[in-house]
Amino acid sequence: MRRLRGWFTRITAFRIGLFTGLAFAALHVLQLAGRTDVPVLTRMEGALTDLHFLQRVKLLGSEHSGQVVLAAVDEAAIAKFGRFPWDRRVIAALIDKLDAAGAKAIGFDMSFSDEDLGGQFAGAKRYRKRFEDISLAAPRNRAAIERFDEAESQIAGAASALQLLNRKVKADAEPIYQTAKGRLADGAQKLTASRETFDGLVKQHEAYGAELDQDLGGLDPDSVMGESVARCAAKVVIGVVMLTEPEMRDLHPQDAEEVARQMTAMQIHQPEWRVRADSPISTPLKLTWAKQYAGLRPPLAPILKGTKWIGYFNNLPDFDGVIRHTALTMRVGERYYPSLDASLAAVALGLGPQDIIPITQTPEEGALLESIDFGGKVRVPVDGRGLMTINYLGKDRTFENYSVADIMDGRKDAELRGKIVLVGATAQGTFDQRITPLNKITSGVETHANVVENILSGRFLRRGLGVDLAEVALALLAALGFAFLFARVKVRHALPVLAVCVVSVWTASSVAFWAGYEVFAALPLAELGSMFVLVTVYRYATEERDKRQLRKAFQLYLNPEVMEEMLEHPENLQLGGREDELTVLFSDIRGFTGISEKLEATALVHLLNEYLSPMTEIVLRKRGTLDKYIGDAVMAFFGAPVQTAAHAANGCDAALEMIETLQRMREKWRIEEPALPQIEIGIGINSGPMVVGNMGSSQRFNYTVMGDNVNLASRLEGLTKEYGTHILVTEQTLIAARKGLNDEGAYTVRELDAVRVMGKEEPVRLFELRRRGPATTEEMPLLDGYARALALYRARQFADARLLFESLLKRFAGDGPSALMLARCDRMLSAPPATGWDGVFRMEHK
Incomplete structure (x- = not known):
């Protein structure tokens, strides 16, 4: 135990790097569990995702199926039909034209919740709208009439209670009892008379409203558009706007409930949990973590009457304003509605609203979402809130843009056959400016085109439990590997090694991104940078100290x-x-x-x-x-x-x-x-x-x-x-x-x-x-002569060796080795070595 405690408390470069890496791995686990968020890492991840898109488009280009096109409200269309928004009769004619050209699906990235008050009968239509607001026949005002029933019931109850008290009233209180009874009877008669008067007014208001509608009928642009929508109901998706709680304050509760009732057929299937994707057994759920709104603003009644498909087009920008995700479904209470993109994809797949089924991760109420099932034909991966990561396929005009002016003139009929057509504004000043990973300013309809293409082609950026577990495992391995690397590599090589590691991490994340996986990049890069700084600073500090000690010693x-x-x-x-x-x-x-x-x-x-x-x-x-x-x-x-x-x-x-x-x-x-x-x-x-x-x-x-x-x-x-x-x-x-x-x-x-x-x-x-x-020429005789003499000496020919050494001394006076060997030859001659002598001289002193 003491050794283990010592291992954790003793500071080394490897341990600093390892604990830093493990801290980042733990942070990633907390992020995945939704327990914490690090804004710096979130922003960095978003920026790196944008860089992935730019890199892919630059290296691989922009490719798509070509089945999604845009009917653009551009400058040419505005020049032809006037300032946008147009008279609804122009929209009606556009629907009829697209249908006649053989468009497979038509979606409108615009709202039709406001009445068209333009044209010849603008004043009359404004009066009709104002009358609708104050009429007793209007749904929002009928509640006041219905309160008469409550009042009559309460008076009848009071009279019955008073009648029961009659048996217990004392004689001297009889006059008071009779007075109260008379006043209740008078109030009941007056209330009944008022009720009859109001009922008459309601009937008169209904009749007057009907007369106004008859007088304006056939001339109302909204009704004209409604008829066109009804004729093509199976392929037309009308855009709506989801409303927040503050925005719902302008809508009367009774109106909101009436809207929900009218749009019941346009809701998608309730969420389900399935054991397997293809399992026929499912558990229906009511509440999930899908994005929730207070309500929605529907199309006008003449348009809604013939509508089969709706789809909200609310955008959900990230913290930096960039649109990287879209919600394929949102809920209002326990009701689930499709997005414009989901509805268009379902139409193209030949499905109905009830074929769009949110799939949850677990079977309990309040579960996180896992995917959106389109009738078993396509299963779109989403996060727990139902958000799909948009896999942008290119910059502006990646998808074919056909001007509404050209479409109405019949110049694009052949190109529109079998296509999914998104109608939206692209002219400058006519659309909400959107920011995407590939464009600083673009129209929202381009975003919807990318989403529809993703769904139909199956080109998703996938996450899920498998990716989460892989990221955690990689973070742990990176903690161990990078710690070992930065602790062992020479300090002067640490920066090049860091560069190689950064390139490797980025390459790996890019390959995964191109393969269709939404993997992290910011955290491992931040992990790398932090480990590099901490380990290198520590090593510089300790190694410089050690170097000073060694330098002092050596x-x-x-x-x-x-x-x-x-x-x-x-x-x-x-x-x-x-x-x-x-x-x-x-x-x-x-x-x-x-x-x-x-x-x-x-x-x-x-x-x-x-x-x-x-x-x-x-x-x-x-x-x-x-x-x-x-x-x-x-x-x-x-x-x-x-x-x-x-x-x-x-x-x-x-x-x-x-x-x-x-x-x-x-x-x-x-x-x-x-x-x-x-x-x-x-x-x-x-x-x-x-x-x-x-x-x-x-x-x-x-x-x-x-x-x-x-x-x-x-x-x-x-x-x-x-x-x-x-x-x-x-x-x-x-x-x-x-x-x-x-x-x-x-x-x-x-x-x-x-x-x-x-x-x-x-x-x-x-x-x-x-x-x-x-050797020089002068010393060659000495070297050769000494070598011959030494050979004779080792061969026990001491006399011959002596003559050579003596000759060398005469020629090279002062040569110490020759003098030493001459003296040794004399000793060997006087006292020859024993038999078996190997020519090695034994030194008797150190």
């Missing part, structure tokens, strides 16, 4: 370039040590004890500083690590903390340059400080596996190397004085240096001997490192 003994590379790869610096193939170098001033005795302390310190400074600079420049100063000795190693295949070559180059630099320094000292003694150094180099790391305590440690190969390099440095040479390297170093440079002739060397050092039985071949590159 800046004194690391090449700046190597140090920066190490800071970029701190994983190479494992605290506690690791074993690796490295090269170690030891250098020492010969006879330093005698030199220190001859110099004062200040002079000695000055000499050491002047000597060690360039030697250290050489080591660092050759990508070496300065391990330590041991008095006058320098210890350095190559290949750590930053690994390199050329570690042995770097060590050899550093040794050669140290010798060359010392020669220049001696010349300088000879001129500037002639009192200084002659300084010679010896350098031993060995390569092989050794342990490198921070050695010491937690309070104080040193970055160093340890192992037998380190000890061997130290012994080689001591042997340089014995062999009378400056640089000794082992066979392992020589092989590694040539391999690192991929050049067998990279160095000029002379094999001096094979020795067996104390504590080890494995012989070590010793080489004198002379220069970088091939």
